[in-house]
Amino acid sequence: MEAFISRKRRKLSSEAASSSERKDEDGDGESTDFKLAMLASLCPDWPQDILLDSLLACEGSVERAADALLLPAKTGAPPKRSAVNGYQSCLAWFARPPEDGDVRTPSKKTLTQKGKTLHLFAPEDVEAHTPCSIIHNFLPQDIADALLRELLDEAPSFTRETFQLFDRTVESPHSMRFYVDSLDEAQEQKTRYVYNGSYIADVAQTTPEMLKVSALVRGAVNEEIGHRIQRFYPSGEKLKFQSPEEWQPNASFVNCYASGKESVGYHSDQLTYLGPRAVIGSLSLGVAREFRVRRIVPTVNAASADTQGQIAIHLPHNSLLVMHAEMQEEWKHSVAPAQAIDPHPLAGNKRLNITYRCYKEYLHPNYTPRCKCDVPAVLRCVQKRAATRGRYMWMCHSGYTPGQTGCSYFEWAAFDDDGRPPWAEGYKGNVNVPAPGNETPV
Numbered sequence: 001m002e003a004f005i006s007r008k009r010r011k012l013s014s015e016a017a018s019s020s021e022r023k024d025e026d027g028d029g030e031s032t033d034f035k036l037a038m039l040a041s042l043c044p045d046w047p048q049d050i051l052l053d054s055l056l057a058c059e060g061s062v063e064r065a066a067d068a069l070l071l072p073a074k075t076g077a078p079p080k081r082s083a084v085n086g087y088q089s090c091l092a093w094f095a096r097p098p099e100d101g102d103v104r105t106p107s108k109k110t111l112t113q114k115g116k117t118l119h120l121f122a123p124e125d126v127e128a129h130t131p132c133s134i135i136h137n138f139l140p141q142d143i144a145d146a147l148l149r150e151l152l153d154e155a156p157s158f159t160r161e162t163f164q165l166f167d168r169t170v171e172s173p174h175s176m177r178f179y180v181d182s183l184d185e186a187q188e189q190k191t192r193y194v195y196n197g198s199y200i201a202d203v204a205q206t207t208p209e210m211l212k213v214s215a216l217v218r219g220a221v222n223e224e225i226g227h228r229i230q231r232f233y234p235s236g237e238k239l240k241f242q243s244p245e246e247w248q249p250n251a252s253f254v255n256c257y258a259s260g261k262e263s264v265g266y267h268s269d270q271l272t273y274l275g276p277r278a279v280i281g282s283l284s285l286g287v288a289r290e291f292r293v294r295r296i297v298p299t300v301n302a303a304s305a306d307t308q309g310q311i312a313i314h315l316p317h318n319s320l321l322v323m324h325a326e327m328q329e330e331w332k333h334s335v336a337p338a339q340a341i342d343p344h345p346l347a348g349n350k351r352l353n354i355t356y357r358c359y360k361e362y363l364h365p366n367y368t369p370r371c372k373c374d375v376p377a378v379l380r381c382v383q384k385r386a387a388t389r390g391r392y393m394w395m396c397h398s399g400y401t402p403g404q405t406g407c408s409y410f411e412w413a414a415f416d417d418d419g420r421p422p423w424a425e426g427y428k429g430n431v432n433v434p435a436p437g438n439e440t441p442v
């Protein structure tokens with residue numbers, strides 16, 4: 001569902017848009033994810049893989065795919081997800097264990113196959129084959145339980161996002177709330193920070209347990225970043241545009257999945273306030289669920305969107321998943337609906353998830369470019385178009401506001417090697433330079 005808001009709205013004139021900060025765009029037009037999300041809203045009972053198959057069979061036409069699926073559904077229930085789609089468990093059984101001093105790059109080999117899901121459980125497999133790392137049993141049990149209890153008390157205040165999709169109003173398939181560390185910041189967020197063209201009306205103050213845990217997450221994430229750079233990045237150096245500063249969480253989205261049916265569609269998190277090559281620390285509590293990731297491959301048509309299949313990372317209670325600097329620009333992630341779940345002793349059927357984020361002071365909307373509608377622009381990275389892939393751009397997002405069409409404002413974003421914009425202290429010069437002849441993304 002989140003993917004609804006990660007698409008260009010211009011072509012869909014009868015459609016208004018939604019809120020939520022985090023979701024990113026390709027800058028490449030209406031993609032398979034968006035079509036999939038639309039199809040999922042029209043056919044909510046069908047598994048993702050069947051939706052995708054149907055979309056491909058109908059050459060990307062959402063209407064035809066929905067017709068094809070809904071016709072038989074009138075006479076029977078949707079088919080069960082095929083059990084043969086998932087395979088493999090611990091790749092490390094087959095791999096040489098890394099030795100101290102090894103510098104490895106993340107596996108380039110395609111492990112996943114079109115339409116298949118590769119299930120990963122072991123932390124060493126997750127870090128070797130995805131842009132993430134995971135720490136199981138992250139918190140001492142009493143702290144994890146206290147945090148979970150606190151979030152269970154908070155959850156009734158969470159809300160669902162609503163989207164206007166053609167003539168339908170659609171709700172996000174899980175609820176959430178945004179938290180910042182002080183009341184001043186909450187006020188600032190409500191009045192200055194724009195998310196897909198709107199302000200967030202409800203911004204809460206980070207709760208005491210969340211704040212306590214934030215300090216632990218901060219230490220662990222910084223350690224994981226160092227480990228990732230040393231072991232996986234070329235020459236053991238941080239990526240171009242990645243911040244060399246310490247990662248300091250100061251904001252978080254908390255998500256609640258009330259049952260196995262609740263989910264979030266494939267998306268990338270929006271970079272506007274996090275900057276390029278953002279790192280996110282994601283703590284899972286309660287019911288274990290699958291976190292699916294898929295590498296974005298440059299596409300020419302809908303049929304090539306799933307050429308590498310997807311990887312499911314299992315997120316048990318009290319696990320900390322770190323989405324590293326490769327993640328938001330090159331991969332998409334989702335939480336798939338679960339056909340069966342194991343209830344948790346404290347949380348019942350619920351999963352609570354905190355995504356700790358590091359908002360950069362120099363990306364405060366006071367400083368970032370404003371579009372012709374006089375709205376702070378949204379920062380996006382070209383994900384699919386091969387010629388400009390990986391370039392950052394500032395664009396208008398007023399088009400996300402119901403009733404507004406937005407403007408055509410577009411500007412390549414200037415960042416130095418450390419991801420700092422020109423107005424930031426210590427800016428060393430633009431390295432986000434488009435290739436000649438590729439000055440505009442569309």
Ligand SMILES: O=C(O)CCC(=O)C(=O)O
Nearest residue numbers: 022253255269335353355
């Ligand atoms: O629930 C999760 O693990 C992921 C949530 C997510 O992707 C988000 O908040 O952007």
Ligand SMILES: [Fe+2]
Nearest residue numbers: 022268269333
């Ligand atoms: Fe996300």
